[in-house]
Amino acid sequence: xxxxxxxxxxxxxxxxxxxxxxxxxxxxxxxxxxxxxxxxxxxxxxxxxxxxxxxxxxxxxxxxxxxxxxxxxxxxxxxxxxxxxxxxxxxxxxxxxxxxxxxxxxxxxxxxxxxxxxxxxxxxxxxxxxxxxxxxxxxxxxxxxxxxxxxxxxxxxxxxxxxxxxxxxxxxxxxxxxxxxxxxxxxxxxxxxxxxxxxxxxxxxxxxxx
Amino acid sequence: xxxxxxxxxxxxxxxxxxxxxxxxxxxxxxxxxxxxxxxxxxxxxxxxxxxxxxxxxxxxxxxxxxxxxxxxxxxxxxxxxxxxxxxxxxxxxxxxxxxxxxxxxxxxxxxxxxxxxxxxxxxxxxxxxxxxxxxxxxxxxxxxxxxxxxxxxxxxxxxxxxxxxxxxxxxxxxxxxxxxxxxxxxxxxxxxxxxxxxxxxxxxxxxxxxxxxxxxxxxxxxxxxxxxxxxxxxxxxxxxxxxxxxxxxxxxxxxxxxxxxxxxxxxxxxxxxxxxxxxxxxxxxxxxxxxxxxxxxxxxxxxxxxxxxxxxxxxxxxxxxxxxxxxxxxxxxxxxxxxxxxxxxxxxxxxxxxxxxxxxxxxxxxxxxxxxxxxxxxxxxxxxxxxxxxxxxxxxxxxxxxxxxxxxxxxxxxxxxxxxxxxxxxxxxxxxxxxxxxxxxxxxxxxxxxxxxxxxxxxxxxxxxxxxxxxxxxxxxxxxxxxxxxxxxxxxxxxxxxxxxxxxxxxxxxxxxxxxxxxxxxxxxxxxxxxxxxxxxxxx
Numbered sequence: 001x002x003x004x005x006x007x008x009x010x011x012x013x014x015x016x017x018x019x020x021x022x023x024x025x026x027x028x029x030x031x032x033x034x035x036x037x038x039x040x041x042x043x044x045x046x047x048x049x050x051x052x053x054x055x056x057x058x059x060x061x062x063x064x065x066x067x068x069x070x071x072x073x074x075x076x077x078x079x080x081x082x083x084x085x086x087x088x089x090x091x092x093x094x095x096x097x098x099x100x101x102x103x104x105x106x107x108x109x110x111x112x113x114x115x116x117x118x119x120x121x122x123x124x125x126x127x128x129x130x131x132x133x134x135x136x137x138x139x140x141x142x143x144x145x146x147x148x149x150x151x152x153x154x155x156x157x158x159x160x161x162x163x164x165x166x167x168x169x170x171x172x173x174x175x176x177x178x179x180x181x182x183x184x185x186x187x188x189x190x191x192x193x194x195x196x197x198x199x200x201x202x203x204x205x206x207x208x209x210x
Numbered sequence: 211x212x213x214x215x216x217x218x219x220x221x222x223x224x225x226x227x228x229x230x231x232x233x234x235x236x237x238x239x240x241x242x243x244x245x246x247x248x249x250x251x252x253x254x255x256x257x258x259x260x261x262x263x264x265x266x267x268x269x270x271x272x273x274x275x276x277x278x279x280x281x282x283x284x285x286x287x288x289x290x291x292x293x294x295x296x297x298x299x300x301x302x303x304x305x306x307x308x309x310x311x312x313x314x315x316x317x318x319x320x321x322x323x324x325x326x327x328x329x330x331x332x333x334x335x336x337x338x339x340x341x342x343x344x345x346x347x348x349x350x351x352x353x354x355x356x357x358x359x360x361x362x363x364x365x366x367x368x369x370x371x372x373x374x375x376x377x378x379x380x381x382x383x384x385x386x387x388x389x390x391x392x393x394x395x396x397x398x399x400x401x402x403x404x405x406x407x408x409x410x411x412x413x414x415x416x417x418x419x420x421x422x423x424x425x426x427x428x429x430x431x432x433x434x435x436x437x438x439x440x441x442x443x444x445x446x447x448x449x450x451x452x453x454x455x456x457x458x459x460x461x462x463x464x465x466x467x468x469x470x471x472x473x474x475x476x477x478x479x480x481x482x483x484x485x486x487x488x489x490x491x492x493x494x495x496x497x498x499x500x501x502x503x504x505x506x507x508x509x510x511x512x513x514x515x516x517x518x519x520x521x522x523x524x525x526x527x528x529x530x531x532x533x534x535x536x537x538x539x540x541x542x543x544x545x546x547x548x549x550x551x552x553x554x555x556x557x558x559x560x561x562x563x564x565x566x567x568x569x570x571x572x573x574x575x576x577x578x579x580x581x582x583x584x585x586x587x588x589x590x591x592x593x594x595x596x597x598x599x600x601x602x603x604x605x606x607x608x609x610x611x612x613x614x615x616x617x618x619x620x621x622x623x624x625x626x627x628x629x630x631x632x633x634x635x636x637x638x639x640x641x642x643x644x645x646x647x648x649x650x651x652x653x654x655x656x657x658x659x660x661x662x663x664x665x666x667x668x669x670x671x672x673x674x675x676x677x678x679x680x681x682x683x684x685x686x687x688x689x690x691x692x693x694x695x696x697x698x699x700x701x702x703x704x705x706x707x708x709x710x711x712x713x714x715x716x717x718x719x720x721x722x723x724x725x726x727x728x729x730x731x732x733x734x735x736x737x738x739x740x741x742x743x744x745x746x747x748x749x750x
Contacts, residue, residue, distance in 0.1 A: 042274045060271040123247035130255050135262035157259035163226055178221045
């Protein structure tokens with residue numbers, strides 16, 4: 001019944017050159033360029049936070065705080081690397097800290113999840129499952145995942161980070177990213193097929209609460 | 211080689227494998243249909259994730275409209291100013307209402323010597339009305355204090371904005387309201403057998419609901435009646451509170467009589483005061499009211515005795531009895547008959563002078579104040595502007611609260627307002643059903659007093675809320691479509707302003723208001739429906 005908003009968000013800075021120029025000027029303390037950068041990236045960062053954090057308000061707060069951090073850290077940004085990756089890394093760190101401060105019940109830290117055997121899916125079944133999914137259903141299931149699984153999926157498929165960038169953002173062993181990502185995808189599938197089941201039987205018992 | 215597993219497939223697709231392994235997998239996939247299918251499925255799944263995550267399903271918060279945040283914490287974005295402004299407007303509105311409306315009425319009451327307390331406490335909370343009110347009033351005070359504290363916390367500690375906490379607390383407050391203890395002590399009788407026969411004694415407060423009810427026996431407590439016809443011939447030791455088509459009291463009432471009736475006849479007066487809202491009121495020559503009387507009555511005939519003061523708002527009144535105190539009358543016509551005896555002063559306000567029979571005995575000369583009643587609603591320009599600003603501020607505050615506390619609901623309602631026809635028809639249905647619901651709630655006030663009051667109180671916010679959603683829609687429609695930051699205080703403020711202007715067009719304005727109310731109410735309902743449906747699908 002409700003139509004999704006289709007209109008694209010206004011791009012403030014068009015093209016690589018303009019973007020690079022704005023970044024360079026913002027690093028020298030140009031307030032106008034900083035304003036442009038903010039308006040250009042704030043919507044994307046807000047949506048990132050919205051996917052990563054439990055509530056709309058949290059995402060709103062986090063977006064503002066992330067940009068304050070970014071402005072402080074702008075000098076330490078290496079212009080050789082993509083700006084958006086760097087930005088998402090800062091955002092991921094911030095959201096991760098927020099979740100950790102909340103003492104979320106679920107497993108935040110790198111657990112033994114990776115040691116679980118990976119079930120081999122039947123390609124036909126998998127294709128069928130994928131076909132049945134809607135974007136909103138998927139988002140609903142995502143919101144139910146434990147934060148770590150959610151974060152890794154968002155970093156990969158929303159922020160479009162590379163494996164090594166994900167590893168850096170989440171302080172993971174670069175070789176573990178693939179397995180963690182796959183595990184998160186399986187958790188999401190599981191939530192989609194059995195919505196009532198707890199996202200994953202948390203295998204860690206000893207340090208459930210620290 | 212053997213089939214590769216999902217992990218290999220994912221790493222392969224994401225280009226994470228070294229060259230020899232990649233070549234190995236490519237070769238195998240070329241030969242193996244199963245593995246190709248797995249790769250295809252994984253790739254499709256990745257694409258679906260990307261789509262689902264990137265989709266712009268929610269509008270951006272207003273706060274991000276504000277200038278880019280600087281490292282030094284200058285959190286005073288202009289949304290805060292809007293807050294401060296509308297809060298102060300609301301405070302002014304409350305103050306104006308209190309000083310301009312409530313206090314003069316209360317003072318008038320004081321003037322005629324009515325218990326020297328405010329209007330509210332005279333009418334409702336004096337304790338004599340019903341013990342239940344007392345406990346409920348306490349509860350309401352606590353509830354108000356709690357919600358105030360919650361609001362202050364929410365405003366002052368930006369981090370403390372766990373919506374769930376707030377809503378849990380609000381639900382708790384509502385539940386508290388639903389638990390007044392007063393009603394539990396009373397005996398409740400319904401239906402045709404609700405009458406109390408002669409000789410029968412009820413040792414408790416009595417609540418009766420029925421068509422025709424006669425109280426011939428004794429009620430040792432308060433009597434609260436919701437009836438078509440009520441006749442009291444027996445004895446009530448407490449107060450009588452009656453909602454009825456017609457009511458007649460011929461027995462003994464030791465407390466007060468508070469009546470909301472079409473027709474009320476007192477053949478014998480109560481020992482204390484009378485408060486009456488009625489179309490016709492008749493005080494029989496035999497009757498003596500032990501205290502004073504307040505009446506809001508169409509046609510009044512007073513032939514009996516009132517020991518203390520009389521405050522009467524009446525279209526048409528005939529005074530033939532005796533009154534021990536002062537009389538304040540306001541209405542179109544007052545006749546003071548030959549048998550009338552008034553000890554105190556008589557102050558009448560109306561369109562024409564009272565007709566006083568020569569034989570009538572007045573303690574002091576009659577004071578009359580000419581005030582033509584059908585005053586055209588003519589406000590000075592200043593008052594008019596002030597009223598408009600206050601109404602505007604109220605609606606804006608309502609919208610801001612909504613955005614702040616329930617942004618999801620706000621967004622859903624704003625979307626729902628786009629379905630104009632549907633929203634309007636749902637709104638019409640709900641308003642009509644809602645009126646019935648309110649009547650129901652009043653009638654069943656006994657079953658759950660808190661629930662009844664809460665339902666009544668909901669009506670106001672709904673009417674304001676309807677303005678908010680329609681206002682947001684109008685603002686959206688006016689402002690350019692592809693703004694980077696979608697719903698905003700700005701759009702809301704603009705839309706509400708437009709609505710306010712439109713509703714002030716002479717004559718047409720009423721239609722605008724009616725349409726807005728229907729439309730917005732529909733949007734609210736659709737939003738609620740949408741939200742609950744969403745929640746249940748997520749939970750399922």
